[in-house]
Amino acid sequence: MTQVLAEEDAYGEGAEGYARVLDPWLEPMLARLVELAAVVPGDRVLDLATGTGAAARLAARQGASVVGVDASPGMIAFALRNSPASIRFELAEAERLPFDAGAFTLVICSLALSHFREPEAALAEVMRVLAPGGLLAACSWGAEWSNPANDIAVQILDEVAPREPFPRGAVNESTWRDADGSAAVLGSAGFGAVTVRTEAFAGAYRDVDDALGWALGWPGPVRRLGRLDPAARQRYWRRARAAIEEASDLSWRFTANYHLAVTGAAGEVEPWRSVT
Secondary structure (H helix, E strand, O other): OOOOHHHHHHHHOHHHHHHHOOOHHHHHHHHHHHHHHHHOOOEEEEOOOOOOOHHHHOOOOOOOEEEEEEOHHHHHHHHHOOOOOOOOOEOOOOOOOOOOOOOOOEEEEOOOOOOOOOOHHHHHHHHHHEEEEEEEEEEEEEEEEEEOOOOOOOOHHHHHHOOOOOOOOOOOOHHHHHHHHHHHHHHHHOEEEEEEEEEEEEEEEEOHHHHHHHHOHHHHHHHHHHOOHHHHHHHHHHHHHHHHHHOOOEEEEEEEEEEEEOOOOOOOOOOOOOOO
């Protein structure tokens, strides 16, 4: 889920909180990714930008041989501590993968396509390490988003602790939110069969604290809150809680795009395992 440099390890610094607060929310999205990838025993799976290792663990439960890589030392350390010994984790950037050509039958990537600093190089590496007819299965945020409590919490945080640029370059969410645009990118990378499907997820937070946990559990908000002194943080919490309570809307809904791309020239690839 992450692609950051060691010296700017915003994700690694917050790995424990990410796993505690965010992973439970993201699990349905990741489980669907593994389902669409049709992971079976005998698959050789690379979990690209593995983050806390959540998707790697889901794939391993299907009987696959799994390797997870991430550019964040903190995330890799967390994944190692909290995953079965059968899963291998390595520190590596997506643009320079330390594996032989054709080493994997399947590459999965959750919420990280938009974070690669050199997306063309990263996709070329995915193509290189996939065996002929292998699959890239990735998910990204979709275009639809409704999360009033989150929006309130973030708006107030923007006022008291302005955003910083993302480490070493901007995050490119817009390309991967657009199904047609992202399919074109994967086609240009050389994949012979590309499918993008959009699926919706919806629910409601248990209470205001639950909503604040989601909004403020991401590495950016964690670091911005950390810049505030204790009194300022308390003022922020009181203000955000009151505003969310007044709005009284704890619903959330978002869409996810699932990108399935098979290696091989157009017209020469076999259909991937049938999934619905």
